[in-house]
Amino acid sequence: MMFPTFALLSGIALFCSGVAAVTTHQINVSNDTAGLLFDPEYINAYVGDVVVFTFHPKNHSVTQSSFNAPCTPLPGGFDAGFVPVALGTSDYDLPTRQFTVNDTNPIWIHCRQAANTAASHCGKGMVFAVNPGAYGKFNSFENFKAEALAIGDLLTAVNATM
Numbered sequence: 001m002m003f004p005t006f007a008l009l010s011g012i013a014l015f016c017s018g019v020a021a022v023t024t025h026q027i028n029v030s031n032d033t034a035g036l037l038f039d040p041e042y043i044n045a046y047v048g049d050v051v052v053f054t055f056h057p058k059n060h061s062v063t064q065s066s067f068n069a070p071c072t073p074l075p076g077g078f079d080a081g082f083v084p085v086a087l088g089t090s091d092y093d094l095p096t097r098q099f100t101v102n103d104t105n106p107i108w109i110h111c112r113q114a115a116n117t118a119a120s121h122c123g124k125g126m127v128f129a130v131n132p133g134a135y136g137k138f139n140s141f142e143n144f145k146a147e148a149l150a151i152g153d154l155l156t157a158v159n160a161t162m
C-alpha cells in the first residue's frame, strides 16, 4: 500500500519543479509629478515573464531601442505608441500596455516623446531596460542611461546654436 502513495507524491513534486513561475513586473511610466522616468529603471526577468507598463500623465511611449542608439526606435521592435493620459486621472484608470519576455537578451527601451529635440524625454534620461549587463559591464543600465543623457546634451547644445 505504501508504494502507490509514494509514487503519487513524487509525481506531484516533479510537476511542481517542472513549471516555471511567471512573474509579472509592474513598471510605472512617469509618475504623479510628471517625471521623465521609468520606475523602476530596469529589471531582471526570465523568459515568459510579463512586463506591464502603467502610463501616468502626460504623454509618453514605451519604445524599444538599442544599446548603441538609446533614443532611436529599433526597426521591428516593440512600440506601445503614444499613450496620452489626462492630468488628474485616477490611479485606477491609468492605461497599461504589456509584453512578454521572449529571451534573456537585454531589452532596451526609451520614451520617444519630443524625439530629436531639446525636449527629448529619452535625452532627459527616460529610459528603461530588461536584463541589462551588470553594473560595471559595458552594457550596464548605467552606461545606457549615460548615453541617452549625452544625446540629450547634444540636442540641447544644437538647439542653443540655432
Ligand SMILES: [Cu+2]
Binding pocket: 036, 059, 060, 061, 111, 112, 113, 121, 122, 126
Ligand atoms: Cu516620455
